[in-house]
Amino acid sequence: MLKFLKSLFGAPDSVQSPTIGTAAVESPRNRVPGLEVETASSCSQEGSAAALEASATRAGTSDLAPVVPQPALKSQAQLDEELIASQAWIDAVTAGEQAWIDKMDALLAAVRSAQEEGRAVPLMMLSQYFWLKTPVPELGTSKLLDELRERIEKDFSVKSYRTYIENKTKTRWNSYPHSVDWYMGEYLQVRPSYLDGLRDLFEKIPERIGIVEDHYDTLKAGEKEFRPAAGGDNLLRFKGFLTKYAQEHLPGVTPLDFFPGNSPRYIRDYFGSDIKISGYLLLWGMMSVVQVSRSSGAQSSTSQIGIEFEKKLIAEISEKFPAARIEPTPVTGDQGADVILILDGVKIVIQAKKYTGVVGNAAVQEVFAAMQFYDADYAMVVTNSRYTAAAQTLATKIGVELATASDYLRRIQQLIV
Known part of the structure; x- marks a missing residue:
């Protein structure tokens, strides 16, 4: 039976020790048919899997976009440095510095004009605004101009502002993320707007x-x-x-x-x-x-200043309207009129107000009463100053003309047409 089985499975007549190493794998005599098939099948499966994996890898690689290297992000300091070095920024800062000079000259020219015209109140208020305490006799001198320039330059000093910004960029860097030079450049561009506001305020005092x-x-x-x-x-x-x-x-x-x-x-x-x-x-x-x-x-126009203002108006009216008949009223008892003008059959009573302040309701009421007293067609107040809102409202309601020294002749012309 043993021989039969051996012959059936092809086993050798005597048991031999298995060889070690390569010969054990490659020798046909050592191969077990079932094991050989299983090993081959396993290798075949592993090879197929490897091939599929390699194919999948190649297919996947072909579908991906090529990787483009991204440039490193610039810091805020680098961005600021580039901007500050740009010609547009340099030109803007230069323009701001020149605008400061030009607007300062324009402001001082407006103040000088007020000095020449003797407008003491605006000059006093400008001195008060900066707490210069300029003595009244010196309001019309160059001292006020020098003190004004010096005070403004000190308040808006570039050096002082730089010290402030340097501190802020160190202690509050989250709120001041830019460089000191960036903030200084912006300041020099914006600073002239202050002089615009100051000049407007002065002229409208x-x-x-x-x-x-x-x-x-x-x-x-x-x-x-x-x-x-x-x-x-x-x-x-x-x-x-x-x-x-x-x-x-x-x-x-x-x-x-x-x-x-x-x-x-x-x-x-x-x-x-x-x-x-x-x-x-x-x-x-x-x-x-x-x-x-x-x-x-x-504010009374019966002062010497007021009388001189009346004379000036009379001279200008005579020159503009040679055919007009002009009658000045008495200094006292004028019933609210300083000048009575008759031109082309139209009678106009005029009250002249050379004021250091503003003209209020009283002047409007007085000239309106004078129009009734002198049986005039029109009533007009002429001033070198301005009118209160209340005076303008009242004048509109009762029909009194409110004029200034610069436009009253035109207003008279409109009334007689």
């Missing part, structure tokens, strides 16, 4: 005094309540009251008036406190002007 005239009773009540010298109990509260009132009711004194909405907020905030203090000082000074005008009658 008479109008601002008119606003103070309209609010005077409220302001005096606040002064009486808070200012110790007037019977109040707290000077700081009085300053706070005036500061708030100026910001809410007096045009031209807010930070936005000097640095409009397109200006960087951090620049507006930096100068905001000083601008508000100056607004409070200006309002306080204007209250004094109104108080003096009310208490002393400093």
Whole structure:
């Protein structure tokens, strides 16, 4: 039986020790048919899997886009450095520096013109605004101009602002992420807008005094309540009251008036406190002007200055309208008229007001009464100053013409046509 089985499976007649190494694998005599098939099948499967994997890898690789290397992101400092070095930035900064010079010259020219014309009140208010304390006799001299320039240059010093920005970029770098040079360049571009606001404020001081005239009773009540010298109990509260009132009711004194909405907020905030203090000082000074005008009658046109103004108007009317008959009224008892003009059958009563402040309701009422008294066709007030809002409203209601020294001749021409 054993022999039969051996012959059936092809086994050798005697058992031999298996060879070790390569011969054990490659020798046909050592191969077991079932094991050989299984091994071959396994190798075949592994080979197929490897082939599929390689094919899949090749297929996947062909579908991917080529990898493009990305440039490194630039830091804020690098971006700032590139911008500052650009010609556009350099030109903008240079233009800002030149604009500062030009606008300063324009402001001082406007102040010099006021000096030549003897407009003391705007000059006093400008000195008050900067707390220069210029003596009245020196308001018309070069001293005011020199002090004004020096004060503005000091307040808006490039060196001082740079020190401030250097500190902010170190201590508040999250709020000030740019370089110091970047902030300085922007400052030099924006700085001239302050001079625009200041010049506009100076040229409109008479109008601002008119606003103070309209609010005077409220302001005096606040002064009486808070200012110790007037019977109040707290000077700081009085300053706070005036500061708030100026910001809410007096045009031209807010930070936005000097640095409009397109200006960087951090620049507006930096100068905001000083601008508000100056607004409070200006309002306080204007209250004094109104108080003096009310208490002393400093606006009266019966003064020598007023008489000279009347003579000037008469001379100009005579030159413009040679055929007109002009009758000056008595200095006293004029019933509210300084000049009576008759031209082409039209009678016009004129009241001349050479004012240091603004013209209020009283002048409108007086000339209206004069129109009734002299049986005139028209009534007109002529001033070198401005009119309060209340005076303009009343004049419109009762038909009184409000003119200035620069346009009254044209207004007369319109009345006689």
